[in-house]
Amino acid sequence: MRRVATLVVVLAVLGLAAWLVWPSGPGVRAQEQVIPVMDGPDDDQRVELDTTFFPPAGGGKAPAVLLAHGFGAAKESVRDQAERLAEEGYAVLTWSARGFGRSTGQIALNSPDYEVKDVKQLIDWLAKRPEVLLDAGGDPRVGIVGASYGGAIALMTAAHDRRVDTIVPQVTWHDLADALFPNAGGDGEGVFKRAWAGYFFGRGGVTQQGLRALVEPQRPLSAEEARCGRFLPEICEVYQAIAATGRPTTDAVELLRRSSPVSVQGKITAPTLLIQGQRDSLFTLAQADANARAVAGPVKVVWFDGGHDGGNGEADYLTDLTLGWLADWLKDKPQVAGGRHDEGFTITRDGGRDPGTRQRIRLHPETAAYPGLAGTTLTQVPLTGGVQNVVNPPGGSPASISTLPGTGGLLGGAGGQSALGGLSLDMPGQSASFESAPLAKPLQLTGSPSVSVRVTGQPGEVTLFAKLYDVSDSIQPPTLPASLVSPVKLIIPDDQPAAQATITLPAVDHLFPAGHRLRLTLTTTDMGFATPADPASYQVELAGATVSVPSVAGLAEPPPGLPWWVWAMPLAAVALAGALLATGRVRRGRVEEIDPDAPPLQISGLTKAYRNGEKAVDGLSFRVERGQVLGLLGPNGAGKTTTMRMMMGLIHPDDGEIRIYGQRVTPGAPVLSRLGSFVEGPGFLPHLSGRDNLELYWAATGRPPEEAHFAEALEIAGLGKAVERATRTYSQGMRQRLAIAQAMLGLPDLLVLDEPTNGLDPPQIREMREVLKRYAADGRTVIVSSHLLAEVEQTCSHVVVMHRGRLVSEGPVAKLLAHSTASTNGHGPRLEDVFLDLIGEK
């Protein structure tokens, strides 16, 4: 047992060590180089791009992947991802875009004249690499993967360079002008997303980014650096203008759109995997929706739990998605050319809690086609709430809070959304709310709900922010799904008292449980946006009685079936358990002929060794006849008790055998029912009375009560009224007598008693002696072990002397005394002298 346990531990340690030091795959080499490119409107500006090339891990010619970084970062930020792709067998090129990292040049916001030209020349460079698979001369098999700023360059390059075979743009924009000046209430000029714009522009500076910026002092900047960072001067000018006024200029809109996929509608034919975050107040799901419509090639849209506001990020899931997509369109391209097998729509949803870990799990239901933000079905939910007064506070402060931008990227996942725990604050007096009745059944919102409102007030611009809350009618505060708001700018004409608009609410995926209410809140301020400084007051009311909520039918993930082991493991375990039991069966001797003349006890060649190898019983053989009272005599450690335990079938002999009435003794052998035993002290249930102990013991033998002879047994025990007391209250002598009485229950043919007179007082010893003699007189047999010589001499007819596990002498007591050679000192021979003589200690 101990040896097996040690072996298991050693194997476990070895296995763990091997697992830890096992060489992990061939390392990916990285080659750093500067690639000079020419760009600018006239192709006359030389820029040196800092790049790293990762050859495919498997060698040979492989498809290439251009891996673009996000805004404010550099090529190092995507190194892990690049190594992963290289391990998967792609040739990967990462680069710092112009104006970032160690690349020269200035930031042009993915302009077709600058960054797009750079990337086209990177593709030229790839086409010359021996590791890169070519579709045609100068046309490498290449995909572009990137997030945010990197996602936009993927889209823009794919539109301008037909050599790009597939793109995976993540969390990026469709129209930068719309992203920074959104208007959910029409096509007019939007509301400046001031906090995000400032944050975004700030990351184009020359200061350090990320956590290092928090811990290291920043170097002093020149005036120009401080003003424009590494931005192209014309972009810097535009930003300065719009940030100061909070209003887009025509120039600004034109410039921003030139850097946006909106300017290349329909030109992107490469298969596109659009991954957009559900927690993104910068580039919303609506941006991805517009991109999906702008791409002419096959499109798959993914909404994951993440984005610029944080969320989980689902890095592993996105990696798997990207790898699967690249494998389909870069590696397997010849087989599925023209096939649109990978189109569709996948979304991340809360899947409740894992049954084991009790942690939140995410499901990824999908449909075959992307339905757009209007969903496949619309549910009209009636809202109530009359005309309500709202004011715009002077200076736009205090402002309501929905999302704090930027904290998500900076703190690496702990997003702006979670900074407030999803809590959204509306300032009193600034908001109007319209509520539905509690929902009769759950309502799954997937897409952009819409609602019509009317605003009455002074002619001019009205800025409002629309939110759709989930209200639970408990002490839980209302939740604003994804913490998103829809800014609306509408204009009350000079000649009319009111303006009416249909507001497109933020695109989200959210389940309104049954019993919850929908609440539409319109507020005049939001911290993330530029709002008018002039005080104003309006009346807000619903123009339509309902909010229309889109849902997508068929967005369901089949529940995963039970893994194979749920069935296989219990079956295998039961089979193995059966095998363990079947092979472990102790061989029981064949049912032997009952020999009526067999002696009560015959021991032959009995041997039992302790675990340390010392023999407790060594080749013991003797025989007991009917009617004998046999004394088993020997000093402590002679093996008397061990022999008796083997007689009871408690210990397995190493060699030899014991036969009782001719039947071989094995554990639980039926012949043991003819044996009554008392070995090494009494064994009673302490909480039961003496009588209960005897009765339950007898009941455990399964034999009829009338055979037990309780009365005789209790008389021998002589406990009087104490027999009704719990045995834990007994003295040692009382227990001893009760145990001997238990051994005599059923008047067994062979009685084996180990030191029966221990703990008895002299009158009881005398009485016990007589009981044993009488017991044997009826033709039964008694074996008594003792180290008290006088006891054996007075009780026993025969004696077996043991010493160190061996038989020293046997025979009638009288004969043993007669043959003694010991000196008698003038007295008759005493057993004590004989015994000491026999064991050679005299």
Place this chain on the structure above:
Amino acid sequence: MSTTYSPGRTLPLRVEIVRQFKRRRTLVMFGLLLALPWILVIAFKVGPQPSGQGGGLRMSDLATAGGLNFAAFALSVSVFLLVVAVALFCGDTVASEASWSSLRYLLAAPVPRDRLLRQKLIVAVGFAAAAVVCMPLMAMLAGTLAFGWNDIQVPGTGETIPAFDVLPRFGLVVGYALVSQLVTAALAFLLSTLTDSPLGAVGGAVGLWIVCTILQAVEALGVVREFLPTFWNNAWLDAIAPEPDLSGMAKGAAISVTYAALLIALAFRRFRRKDVVS
């Protein structure tokens, strides 16, 4: 041999039940399990009431929503007590006989070893099952008397399920609690046959439960954790959701049965060959 002796009649279940039931620790354990729901009721009645309707949406916030909610709460907080109860009944059964020395007289009676283990296992598991069943039933009774017979409110979302719809599922929950305790029972039983110390057997089984609970918090172990015997212990929570999900319970039951079958087989195999020296 005695003509009236028959191995198949030795140690009848009735006898073993009486032998075990009259023990003080059995009675104390049942008393504790039956009193616990009332102690919780008193705690909820005496403690400050949560403000507003229903309070929060955690299981403890919803405990006073009705008898069924209360029973679910009581079951979720008393998992460890049930583990101790099961380990006590199954770990004590053979080891205590060894420590009292009564085991050798039973074996020499003779009760065949396989039969002794079988009868003891049946009775011990029976007591353990009674313990696991009586606690939620008493909690349901106490909760119903104290807080009324109401529809169950689901933790987390606060949705309600009609009481009579959830009643059969509640039976399933109790059944699953039984099955998931099989591992503890089987391990305690195996230890009980290996040691003469009842405390060692009970403590060993409880200790393994604690170690597994700690290990399953180590996320680095990944999928290996699914095969820890305690990993699916709370899967019954999925049965009292608006959309009951039985997959976790199926996995938990599979793991439990697997370990239990092997441990019990080992117990029998080792006990057959054991030299009883106590």
